[in-house]
Amino acid sequence: MNKNDFYKELFEKYALDEEKIRRNALKAAKTPAWKRAVSTHWKTAVGAAAAVAVTVGAVTYIAGQNPVIDIVSSETMLTASQRLRDAEQNYMNSSSEDESAVSIYISFSENVCYSDMSVALSAVPDSDDINVEVLYMSDGTRITGKTDIEAYAEKSAADKSIAGAKLTAPARCYRDIQDLSSVNLAEKASDILNDETFVPIPDDDPLRGDSDIAVTPAAKETPAVTTSFSFVTEKPVSEPGIIITAVQSETAETTEDPELEDPDGVNDPDDAETTLPAETEEPDIVVEETDEPEETDVPETEEPEITEAPETTADEITVAVTEISDTPDIGLMTQIYQLNVENSLETVLVGNHAVVLTRNSVYCYTLGGIMNSQPKVCEVSNPKIALADKDNVIISGCGQDGLRNVIVVLDTATGIVYSSDVKPSLGDSEIGTIYCASAEGRYFLKAVSSSSTYIYEITPNSETGVQFRPLFDYTGAVSLAGYKNNRLWFTAADENMKYSLFSFDCRLGSLRTDYVFGSECRVRRSPSFESFIISVNDAEEDRTDTFVYDVSSESLIPVQIGADANIAVKWGRIMIGADNENYVLSADGSLAVTGEKIDYSGKPHTDYVIYSSDSEKVVVSEKFGWD
Amino acid sequence: MGSDALDAYFNKVYGDTFRAVSRFVVSKCGSVQDSEDIVQNIYTRFYQRIAKKGYDDIESAEAFVINIAKFECRNYFGSIKKNSVSTNFADYTEEQMVEIEAEMSKEQKSLEDVLCNELLAKQIFEDIARDDPVIGRIFYLHFVCDMKLDDIAKELDLTLSSVKNKLYRTIERQKKKFDI
Numbered sequence: 001m002n003k004n005d006f007y008k009e010l011f012e013k014y015a016l017d018e019e020k021i022r023r024n025a026l027k028a029a030k031t032p033a034w035k036r037a038v039s040t041h042w043k044t045a046v047g048a049a050a051a052v053a054v055t056v057g058a059v060t061y062i063a064g065q066n067p068v069i070d071i072v073s074s075e076t077m078l079t080a081s082q083r084l085r086d087a088e089q090n091y092m093n094s095s096s097e098d099e100s101a102v103s104i105y106i107s108f109s110e111n112v113c114y115s116d117m118s119v120a121l122s123a124v125p126d127s128d129d130i131n132v133e134v135l136y137m138s139d140g141t142r143i144t145g146k147t148d149i150e151a152y153a154e155k156s157a158a159d160k161s162i163a164g165a166k167l168t169a170p171a172r173c174y175r176d177i178q179d180l181s182s183v184n185l186a187e188k189a190s191d192i193l194n195d196e197t198f199v200p201i202p203d204d205d206p207l208r209g210d211s212d213i214a215v216t217p218a219a220k221e222t223p224a225v226t227t228s229f230s231f232v233t234e235k236p237v238s239e240p241g242i243i244i245t246a247v248q249s250e251t252a253e254t255t256e257d258p259e260l261e262d263p264d265g266v267n268d269p270d271d272a273e274t275t276l277p278a279e280t281e282e283p284d285i286v287v288e289e290t291d292e293p294e295e296t297d298v299p300e301t302e303e304p305e306i307t308e309a310p311e312t313t314a315d316e317i318t319v320a321v322t323e324i325s326d327t328p329d330i331g332l333m334t335q336i337y338q339l340n341v342e343n344s345l346e347t348v349l350v351g352n353h354a355v356v357l358t359r360n361s362v363y364c365y366t367l368g369g370i371m372n373s374q375p376k377v378c379e380v381s382n383p384k385i386a387l388a389d390k391d392n393v394i395i396s397g398c399g400q401d402g403l404r405n406v407i408v409v410l411d412t413a414t415g416i417v418y419s420s421d422v423k424p425s426l427g428d429s430e431i432g433t434i435y436c437a438s439a440e441g442r443y444f445l446k447a448v449s450s451s452s453t454y455i456y457e458i459t460p461n462s463e464t465g466v467q468f469r470p471l472f473d474y475t476g477a478v479s480l481a482g483y484k485n486n487r488l489w490f491t492a493a494d495e496n497m498k499y500s501l502f503s504f505d506c507r508l509g510s511l512r513t514d515y516v517f518g519s520e521c522r523v524r525r526s527p528s529f530e531s532f533i534i535s536v537n538d539a540e541e542d543r544t545d546t547f548v549y550d551v552s553s554e555s556l557i558p559v560q561i562g563a564d565a566n567i568a569v570k571w572g573r574i575m576i577g578a579d580n581e582n583y584v585l586s587a588d589g590s591l592a593v594t595g596e597k598i599d600y601s602g603k604p605h606t607d608y609v610i611y612s613s614d615s616e617k618v619v620v621s622e623k624f625g626w627d
Numbered sequence: 628m629g630s631d632a633l634d635a636y637f638n639k640v641y642g643d644t645f646r647a648v649s650r651f652v653v654s655k656c657g658s659v660q661d662s663e664d665i666v667q668n669i670y671t672r673f674y675q676r677i678a679k680k681g682y683d684d685i686e687s688a689e690a691f692v693i694n695i696a697k698f699e700c701r702n703y704f705g706s707i708k709k710n711s712v713s714t715n716f717a718d719y720t721e722e723q724m725v726e727i728e729a730e731m732s733k734e735q736k737s738l739e740d741v742l743c744n745e746l747l748a749k750q751i752f753e754d755i756a757r758d759d760p761v762i763g764r765i766f767y768l769h770f771v772c773d774m775k776l777d778d779i780a781k782e783l784d785l786t787l788s789s790v791k792n793k794l795y796r797t798i799e800r801q802k803k804k805f806d807i
Contacts, residue, residue, distance in 0.1 A: 003731040006738040008770040014752040015659045025670035413676040415698045
């Protein structure tokens, strides 16, 4: 062996261990977000405990209506975050050879039945050594002792109402128990964590409810949440790159804070704006008290939005992320983050990312796991969120000519950003609205000039940028309505203001007139950009006729609903939200009330909520736990 | 999509791209040790992406993963200043360099024994990796990635002379320190 070979082998062996990296990458990718988050918090706490004085804030959730959760005095209660950190430490320190028997409290990710629990535990090596001591039920009761547990198992083996359990097991089993997919958290018993104080932590936060789902008023009748919120009051110290803020922590109270009455931001008008960017395009359409309804179009109101690029100053932006720790004196709580962005225009949460727009830049913060230190992803003048879905945030911006002809796509899964100057494709027209036919993963962009509307199919591609494919243009305004199987529906008026529903075959490039309405019509789309509602306003007769267009059957179904009803497609069925009820639509136009919760918003899923958003700060909270 | 199929695809891409990705990361980022974390993050992101969206749309996995690598490198090391070029030592002459190169090609049986001595081998590795991060990167790129020294110089924004001096100086130092 010569020295060249020696150093090659030495570095292959000790630098970038290929197998180890592969293993760890897979493990990290498959680790639930909260575990990654807790790992980061824990490492941060150990490694840099005194590095930064953190802003302290707290969001407390006291679920008076939720029997899973007991209220215990704060002196004896560990915070959720502390419990997670303790579990992390136990996990890291546990030995595979420790034979001593320990008590382990487990919280299931979601309620399980006794059979499920038994099957899950049987996957642990040496499961014969594991004994179930206590069952914690979802109604807040406990079943203690072998006899009672056996009786319960015999009687209610299939009843999915077990939220947690206390086990005794050899300490060496601890990791295996924690690694079970049905187990959200495994915690070793301690002086503080005991039978009286243990409360299961499910994977889904009651605060979340159905965050993506519009809550019907009927569902809201249960006053499930009472929150208290303490907040930043001053900024005493600052360091380059970090804004350190101090806070006056308030005592937990069960009074309602108006800011947090709607913790999911379902009815937050600011939030709604960010997820319904198209509203700016049709400014005179009023959307009333719906849970983020789809936009409504009146074609004749569409005009290209002339936006002047704002003046910029060199020091306009300071950005900082402060990870806000929990306060020890307020029951259970969560981690919240404060993003300080001066002059922010819009913020949208997608998955575990907070995308913040300022006048000249786009920032993307990764929340929960590894906080990114360089959140600025690109510079673009006067950015606007054109579409935010589960995969991409598409942002339009202004080019050097002041026209909105720059497009930025942020792939939130990978963090890849690619921007394109699409002026060569758009000419003098400007980017208007972007729609996503989510079922087929296809994107359509409407560009408008002073006289015409241009429709493109766009394909965000992380390797080649955004690809444009022109579909058609129309002299006049167009409202895209829906898409399915290569057919794109839209309404438009001719020169005599006679409205029609057209469909364009994207494969063949042919146009078809499906219905002629004559009178002015408005369109409300489903979030998945499939079926849609058309309201035809007959001014002479002073009446409005409403139809649902079912793209599957390509039929227009007359329905007796208001023009502001919402529409969504769920499990292949058309769902209508109107008059504070949700309905399933039949082919004959009849409506049957359903108790299902329906998402009419198309809001991308996220595990976080924005509590406050203004030009100075955005506070984002993780929704794991029930804090 | 089945987890097995996903893992199989991931493992294939990993095997096919690891060398290129690690070369990219080592050449862009601070040190060999840092690079390990970054490479792991890259493949974690990649797995999460294909788990979430599938991989049918990925034409070139290597280009795709390198794109993620660009993001990761910018994300974590954007704020780090470029490594300064330290020239604390007198430069070798061309003749001296040729001599060292020739010596490196000579067979040395004892080197195999050193590699078998895990403690010593690790010590030698860490002696390089912990000294000047740039030196560790030069070693990795040259010996593991088989990059030529002038290519490394371009990649690291150094002069060829500087790269050679760092490399040979370290080898000479190790020769005395570890008797190899």
